[in-house]
Amino acid sequence: MTALSLSLAIPAADDASSPVTDEPVALLQLDLSDPPEAASAVYREVRRGRRVVAVACGRADAPARLAQALDAIGVVAALPVPGAGLLSGGVSVVAGPETAPPRPASPPARPLRVALAGCGVVGGGVLARLLADARFELIGVLVRDPAKPRDTAIPSGLALSDPAALLAREPDVLVEAISDASTGRALIRAALARGVHVVSANKQAVGGDLPALSALAEASGARLLYSASVGGGAPLIETVRRARAHGEVVRIEAVLNGTCNFILNRLSQGVAFDQALDGARVAGFAEEDPSADLTGLDAAAKLSILAHEGAGLILPVEGIGRDTLDAQAPSGRVRQLARLEAASGIASVRLAAVDGDRLFADLDDEWNALRVTTADGRVFTARGRGAGRIPTTESVWADLSDLAAN
Template sequence: MTALPLPLPRPSRPGTALLPYTDEPVALLQLDAADAPGAASAVYREVRRGRRVVAVACGGEDASDRLTNALDAIGVAAVRPAPGDALLEGDVAIVPGPATAPSRARPASSPVPRVALAGCGVVGGGVLTRLLADPRFEVVGVLVRDPARARRPAIPAGLALSDPAALLAREPDILVEAISDASTGLALIRAALSRGVDVVSANKQAVGADLPALAALADGGGARLRYSASVGGGAPMIETVRRARAHGAVVRIEAVLNGTCNFILNRLADGLPFEDALSAAREAGFAEEDPSADLSGLDAAAKLVILGHEALRGRLVAKELAREGLGPDTALPIGRVRQLARLDVRTGEACVALHAVDGDTLFGDLPDEWNALRVITGDGRVFTARGRGAGRTPTAESLWADLIDLTET
């Protein structure tokens, strides 16, 4: 167990009911589904803000289908009410619109942000594709280990670099950091923030290493740091914790934060041997060749550290959290099992462990790589989030949403 370094909030009365928090405003969007990924991005950014969405899908008979599929790739569930049905039965409702989307006035011209991308793997490659296609951004450099290696997507000539210092020497306005190495990522983030360069990162090990110090460095350098993609992939976990904290003192967090383990545990529940379940996770693209960070609970612990910072403004250390590993000889509890990350302010519990979740409507039916979060405040309010926690599309979407937020604020 890890003791929390902050005073505990006053407990609520015994027997307080757990009430869902449903006071979110509603966003009405009219979207051109000819650009289904762009339309899905607009919906996703509203969902991240805690808003329920009514999306009017323009662009022909299959516009609603295209938007629904693009949202599913991110991990956003949408309902399509029949005529006469209530529009707000789910968090996102899609209704058909006219065949042609209304034209919108172009915003006044402004300087195009110069973007440096660190990492061009699964996630970074997904971001690069969108950056190169979007005239709102200028890509000034892409950091990779081997600039000569052929890649998909292809890096335009003159942009590939292997030296982090050379990347920052190109004077970007924004650094998008999506590399897998924690130490290199942390050094690059620190160097960028100290120069006043805004940073968007998906690197949970780097961000979680000392988030309070990074936040202070950003403030001191006049830069902004965004890291929503570091926890939960496309599931808006950090935003959900922030909404809970704005409502009242957070007293408990419990979450499934590792898609690899969730995928494996679901396969084990179906009777698959451990090694076969791990191989299936690799084939699906959710497990690395070395899955030790996932299976040991270190990955989930790093993400819990970040959520803990958002909830309590305290500092936890991932390697100091109690962790229960998952392996071929692990004796699992009976029932549907999840790798749960828990932070309980009242008891001081901060750990990652395997628990049976039968009957839990949030965690019990969690499919494949999906993540889920429950945050409870001192007055019994419950805030939740679910979504795809791994993979190129959802994680790149979260990075993209942070990037767009930076340019619009």
């Protein structure tokens, strides 16, 4: 795959309340023999805040195949007709030659030794990609039951049930995808204390102790990466960071829970609550115990992370006011809306009507969305698939790729 990144200056919008449009542009020439890998290259540029022109090389249907792979992640791509402008949207995909230019040879490097904790929806997705990528050497997989069959088989000798035994194999990086908060947090702490880099998708573990975990990482010289903990494949953390780099963040508003969004969409269509919840489980968005989603605890943990990133605030998750989604949920276009007023530190997760708000009102199923407002009136937004194996795995993979590149 050949990727050429160009930083081109694009004039900002005259209206200070309009979304920021002065992102640099990345021009990528991509080999579509592997659509998911090509989509990953586009996704990594999108989460850096760049607009993308992707030249899809291969068969005549290469642009359509790339757009389909991007949609699975939650990246919306435009396929402009010949003669149309290429920079009108976030990602534009155009047809390239049948054969992409060869990639320049890379000097040999030692692969990163990776320990994977958890092999469920997200961990299983990461496992499959680790086994297929020479940049990484998988040295162990932490699971409750090593004998349990899985959709991606763990290679012989790599399944472990003891966290200490996993870290004793001396990984360079720990990928933490455990659903339990306390176990995940303890493992993250142990890894960082040993100078092991950590990539986590565990919002409860990270959100409950982010300042302390960040301090521990800095003290040990390790990196703590947790983009997948908020927003699945939607680059919400990166968007908040860009807003803070631009200026003082005064407000954060976001839909952060795909399960609730799925249910609320079904309720607005007249579907019974229990049926909507069952549908979320079947779609893979809701756990067997969905209480963290329905009580707003999941969104509160994510809002705590965004508050730390955007305003340097330490918000205990249990102190964030929350509404519970149940069979008595309001009718109409309603969202579970997380909101932070940075000046006062007031944060909440409430069921709110969003009729007329284009960013939040039209969110499909598991999609998340974010709006960040800075003191000078600039608005930063992001949308994407906030749940599911493919989007969340992609976010973890982008963090791993950043570690491998550096």
